[in-house]
Amino acid sequence: MNFHTTVPILYSNDVLKSLEYYTEVLGFDCKWDWGSPPTFGGVSKDGVQIFFCEKEQGNPGTWLSIMLDDVDEYYEKIKAKGAIILTPPESxxxxxxxxxxxDHDGHCIRFGHNISHRPGNSCTLPDTVRIVERKPTVEEYKELVAAVGWTETQQNADPELILSAPIFAVVAEELASGKAIGCALLLGDNTSFYYVKDVMVQPSWQSKHIGTEMMNTISRWLNQNAPANALVGLYTGGYLAPFYNQFGFKHAYGMSFRVQNQLP
Incomplete structure (x- = not known):
């Protein structure tokens, strides 16, 4: 069983007024309402949803937090539209x-972005580690896959075939030995779509900013080489979403399937 999303239900004195404020001022993309006259409704943007219930569920003055790409840019946009701003952006x-x-019901929203490692900014690596723009060798790749404990399917995949696909890749090397302790691959058509794959760091080297700096390197390459408006995607577990959020990745709706049987 998997949890998919959480949707706050906010108390509203006037659902239509709430919907108008959140779409016209705060920039949510779409809205819906239920009832005649409406007593329930909601707004959404980029997978973030908020529901409103008129004079029933919840209480005025609820607090919630919404993370976004750039709070300073968002601040300028909603300030010009008359948002009720209690405090401007602060680190x-x-x-x-x-x-x-x-909002008009006294609900307080903390809009913010992560500043620990903003996309494109270098972070502090251990002195004994460097990031190199190259593909891992077959043996390095196999050792990393085994070290991070990936599934049998991944371990049995043909590493030579996998490593023939990336258009860009980075490896984290231990300086003294030259040993690969991490890697990240970037696939794509170099026109409109890119896919980040196999971001791995040896367990003993995790939580030392190595994965962050590999992703920063990939982000810088994309900013310099990818066409404007190209789509960049990846698959990851929900627990890693905060890590990838700092590089601009967001939850997106889509469809996928796993091959169950190989054809003869």
Whole structure:
């Protein structure tokens, strides 16, 4: 069983007024309502949803947090539209740059972005490690896959075939030995779609900013080489979503399937 999403239900004195504020001022993309006159409704943007219930569920003054790409850019946009801004963007000691915005029912939203490692910014690597723009060798790739404990399907895949596909790749090397302790691959058509694959770091070297700097290197390559508006995607477990959020990745709706049987 998997949890998919969470949707706050906010108390509203006037559902239509709430929908108007969140779409016309705060920039949510779409809205819907239920009832005649409406007593329930909701808004959404980029997978983030908020529901409103008129004078029933919840209470005025609820707090919630929404993470986005750039809180300073968002601040300028909604300020010009008359948003009720309690505090402008401020960098906090816990690694979030955030601002406080209120609605007409007294609900307070903390809009912010992660500033610990913003996309494109270098981070502090161990002195004994460097990031190199190259593909891992077959043996390096196989050792990394085994070290991070990936599935039998991945371990049995043909590494030579996998490593023939990337258009760009990075390897984290231990300086003294030249040993590969991490890698990240980038596939794509070099026209409109790119796919980040196999971001791996040896367990003993994790939580040392190595994965972050490999992703920063890939982000810089994309910014310099990918066409404008190209789509960049990846698959990951939900627990890793906060890591990839800092590079601009967002939850997206889509469809997929796994091959069950090989053809004879």
């Amino acid at each position: 906090m000691t816990w690694g979030i740059r955030e601002m406080l915005v209120q």
